[in-house]
Amino acid sequence: MTSTTIDTERRRHWMGVLAKSPADRLDQLWSQLDAVPAWSHLRRPEVGLVMVRGRMGGDGAAFNMGEMTVTRCSVRVDGGPVGHAWVAGRCARHAEMAALADALLQMPRWHDEVSRRVVAPLARQLADDRAQAGRKAAATRVDFFTMVRGED
Numbered sequence: 001m002t003s004t005t006i007d008t009e010r011r012r013h014w015m016g017v018l019a020k021s022p023a024d025r026l027d028q029l030w031s032q033l034d035a036v037p038a039w040s041h042l043r044r045p046e047v048g049l050v051m052v053r054g055r056m057g058g059d060g061a062a063f064n065m066g067e068m069t070v071t072r073c074s075v076r077v078d079g080g081p082v083g084h085a086w087v088a089g090r091c092a093r094h095a096e097m098a099a100l101a102d103a104l105l106q107m108p109r110w111h112d113e114v115s116r117r118v119v120a121p122l123a124r125q126l127a128d129d130r131a132q133a134g135r136k137a138a139a140t141r142v143d144f145f146t147m148v149r150g151e152d
Contacts, residue, residue: 014105014119015098019087021122023094029118030097037110039100042082043074045092071095081106 018026047069054065072086073095083103087094101118104110 011102011105013123014115015085015102017119017123017126018098018101019085020126023087023091023097025122025125026094026097026101026118029121030101032117033114036100036104037080038078039075039103040078041074042076043072045071045073045095047071047090047092073099075099075103077103077107 048071049067050070052065052068053062055062068088069090070086070088071090071092071094072084073092074082074084075096076082077100081103083099083101083106085095085098085102087098101114104114105119
């Protein structure tokens with residue numbers, strides 16, 4: 001893998017974590033950061049719709065499943081990089097914090113702190129939530145091949 005590919009995968013990971021996490025949890029962790037640098041909006045948070053597409057059976061022809069509300073935002077850290085975010089729903093603050101975190105994570109001075117204090121706890125929470133949902137679903141699983149058929 002090239003350095004660019006690794007950077008793209010790392011950015012894809014943190015942007016996914018920021019977008020999928022609950023806005024209130026992101027806000028709670030965000031408030032613990034010290035002296036965030038000055039920044040400005042390139043694109044203020046905007047609410048819109050995106051078409052969600054699906055595939056029948058995972059490999060069939062694509063079809064339009066429906067629309068989904070999203071909020072997008074772009075910011076620039078003064079003298080630094082641009083950060084972007086798209087989040088599900090109508091929470092402007094969530095999109096703004098995610099975009100600012102994306103910008104800070106591209107800066108060597110801020111990368112480790114934001115990764116450790118914001119992204120890592122959010123990623124752990126998402127993994128725990130997925131595991132809990134998996135355990136809940138597994139508890140209702142029925143294995144029809146082990147059921148007694150009633151034939152002798």
